Amino acid sequence: MAETPISRGFKSRRAEQTPKDRLPPGQYVTTDFPVLSAGPTLQIKVENWTLALQLGGSLLRQWSWAEFETLPQTTVKTDIHCVTKWSKLDTTWQGVTFDDLLKAAGLTNPPEAYIMAHSDGGYTTNVPVADLVGGKGMVTTRYEGLPILPSHGGPARLFVPHLYFWKSAKWVRRLRFMEKDERGFWESLGYHNYGNPWKEQRYDGD
């Protein structure tokens, strides 16, 4: 575009500037935790919850809630960035890392390079395995020390905080290994396939 128009009289109303290395371009800091979902909040009882690890159509491993709770727990404190522009700093999440899930499933190496996460209600999102291993991705069950509320994706939410937060799928139930990358729900509806907030990859073509 030729020239950026200046909005005279418009100025930052932020009391203190967040350090640049904490806030990706186009984002602003919020202190509350907005809920954004494409449909109704699902109420999932942990008795009925399982998490499955799949390769193509075959089941590699499945955990009940009770079994999942016995897996090694990891707690992380990090920032989250929603594509709708809000970022929330210093949020604390607890769950099981993707690395520990692989280990618990008896896998020394991930069998394919891509994951499709499937949620109750039909939501899907695709994530490269490289963005899940090495402690980068988890399946979380606690937020700030408490069970994750259904509206925020409880009982269990995929957690990939270095990508826009739609990749951290609410109500996650299945992680399916794929040989080739396929697009998930928002990725098929005009949103970016990868979603790196630091490169502002919000929409297709960004």
Next chain:
Amino acid sequence: MTETVTASGRRLDWQLAQVREIAVETFRVKSLLLHVPGWQGHLPGQHVDIRLTAEDGYQAQRSYSISSPPEEELLTLTVEKVDNGEVSPYLVGDLRARDQFELRGPIGRYFVWTVATGGPLWLIAGGSGIAPLMAMLRHRARQKARIPALLLYSSRSLEDVIYREELDAMASHDPDLRVVNILTRKQPTGWAGPRRRIDKGLLADACFPPSQSPKIFVCGPASLVEAVSSLLVELEHDPLAIKTERFGPSGAVS
């Protein structure tokens, strides 16, 4: 639910929007009628990102729903002033006709409805959440579609009802459209309409039953959307037929 849409890969570039007109909707809501040269068109329910640049170079981005139908030449954004907000007080209070800012879109291909989607069309709005639903109703009216439609619209008071006259006129000329205003805090003398927050009784009575498979769109404050969409599921509406958009104090609109 996963649609196999081929990604276009076309970049959504920032475009220049010029304010042609500003319409006062309520004491805290205005509609910005924008001329966007080369606008590629949109579907009812979609939104845009806007970017404001201050004199010192500071930039802020926000998302706003489009309230105009695709049939209209100017693009309309309806903005509610959020107290302590950064962008909306500027848009509602300071922006003038002929001012310019940057915009890109349209964005979102899920929360959309066209006459081709069919009906019945059931819209449920809270406050400024009416904006994307108004684009659907305006589109439906422009197309003279005889698709049964119902709008449940919750506002604090009669003075807070956005597009009140237009909605009244639309409904009075259209036997297939019903508009139900709900006033939760203050009602004028003799008000015969609902005066409580949208509850199960209201959603079960005189609305489309699940057997008619209505296309349902719920938009408004997160608390209203959470409550209404959960009640609709309890009433056995298909969860996949309920599309939601939540406006939080710092969600999609601020």
